[in-house]
Amino acid sequence: MIAGIDVGNTAIKIAAGTDTDVDMLRVAEAETLQKAAAKLAELARRHDSIEARVASVNRTAAARLIEATQTLEPDRVRFRQITREDLPISVATDHPDRVGIDRLVGAFGASSGYALPLVIVDAGTTVTVDLVDNDGTYRGGAIIPGLEMQTAALASGTDALPHLDWQSNSQDSMTRPATNTASAIRLGILSSVTGGIERLVRLYGQPQRVVVTGGDSELIAATLQDAPAGDYEIHHHPHLVCRTLAALNL
Template sequence: MNLIVDIGNTLTKTAVSCPEGFRVGEPVAELTAGSVDALLERWPEVDRAIVASTRGEQARRHAADLLRRRLTRVVEFSPDVPVPLGNAYRTPRTLGSDRLAAAVAANDIYPDRNVLIVDFGTAVTVDLVTADNTFRGGNIAPGMQMRFRALHDYTASLPLCGEEGEPELLGTTTETAIRAGVLCGMLFEIQGYIARMRALYGDLCVIFTGGDAKYFAKRIKNTIFADCNLVFRGLNRILEYNASEENPILPGRCGGSPHPGSPFGPDEQH
C-alpha cells in the first residue's frame, strides 16, 4: 500500500492507496509524529509514501522526515522528481505540485486526449493537458472562500458571506448581491473557459476536482466528471512511476548506483 500526503495551503490531506481505491483521512493542520503513528497503525501494510506541498519546502521536508523514521521508501515530490508526462511550463520549478499531480492523473485517466482540469481549492486553477501527453499550463485565480473573504476584509461594511442557497442572478439584498457576484461570477468564468478551450481543442475532456468541485459540478452540466481524489491519484501514479523500471532514469532492479535525479536514496532503490 502507498501513503499519499498532500500539504495544501490550508490543510494537510492524507490518503492510502489500496486495491479498493483511496482511503482518505481526516484533514489536519499539520502532520505530527502522533498522527503518522496512528495512521500507520491503522494501515500497517503501508510500505512507501510520497509527500507533496504547496506550503513550501520546509513543510514538505518536515513531513518526509517524520515518514522516513517509519518507512523505508519516501519520495519528496520536488521539481527534480521525474513524472510520466511532458511539461511545457516555462518555469517548472514554480509550478505547484498539486497542479502537476492533477495533470498526471488526468493524463493517466485519459491518455492521448485533450483534458481541461479545474481545481476548486483555496485558489481556482484551470490547466490543460494536450493529446500529445504534455502539460501546457493554465491559470490561477482566487477560490470561492478567498473571494468572499476579500470582499469582507477589503471593504468597510460588506459582511462575510458563504455559498448557502442557490445564487440569484441579481441580488436583492447586500448578502444575496455578494453571493451572486462571487458564485455566478465563478460559474460564468469557468463556463467561459470551457467554451473557449472546446473551440480551440477538439475532443476535450473536462475534470473538476478540489473541495468546492461538487458545488460547481451540479451547476455546470458539460463536465465529464468530478473527482475529488484527482491529486491523490496523480501523486500515487508519480510514486509508482519512480518505484519501477518504467522510469528510465532509475537503475535496474538488479543493482547499480542511484541516479542523481532519483527521489530514492541508495538504500531505497528497487
C-alpha cells in the first residue's frame, strides 16, 4: 500500500492508494498529528505495511508526524521524503532546488492529467499560480497571500475589523456589493485573490486550462467559473498533491 501525504502549513492530507476518500486534518488542531499518525498506523496494520510518501512545506509538522507514526508502528510504515529528483518534470527556474516540493508535485500531477499548457493554482495558506508550458516544463509562477492570511492581516492591522473563518460562512462572500462588514471583507479578499489569478493567467500567455487545488480551492474555482472574462477552462482537483504522490511510479 502506498499513501501520499501532503503536509502543509494549514492542513495535512492523506490519500491511500486508489481509495476515493482523502483524510484532511487541520494543522491548527492540537490532535491533528496524532490523528494522522493513527490513520497511517491503521493503514499499515490493514495492509501489513505501507510506503508513506511525504511532500512537505512544513518541516516541523512533517518531522513530528513521522515520529508519532513510528512510535505507533515502528516497523510497518516506511517514510519516503519526495524530492525534485523523484519527479519526471523539467524545471526552468533560477533555482530549481528551491521550488516548493508541493508546487512541483502539483505541476507534475496536473500535466499528467490535463492537456498542456496549463496553470496550476494551489489555494492554501498561500496561493501559488504556476505555469507548465507546451513541452511539460515547469516555468515558475507567483505567490499570493491566501484567504486566511489576508483576513488575519486585516484583523491584526485594524481596530474594528473582525477575524473571519473562511471554512464556516464562505457563501457570505458572494453578496455583491457587500451589505455588511463580514461580507465586505470576504468579497474584497476573494476578489483580490481571484482577480490576481486572472491577471496572472493573462500574463502567462492565456493558457487554456487552469487546475485549482488546495484547501480553499472549491471557493476559488467557483469564483473563477463565475467570472465574466477568461477564455480558459477551470478544473477543480482539490487533492491534487497527495493524489499525485500516491500514484507516482517510483
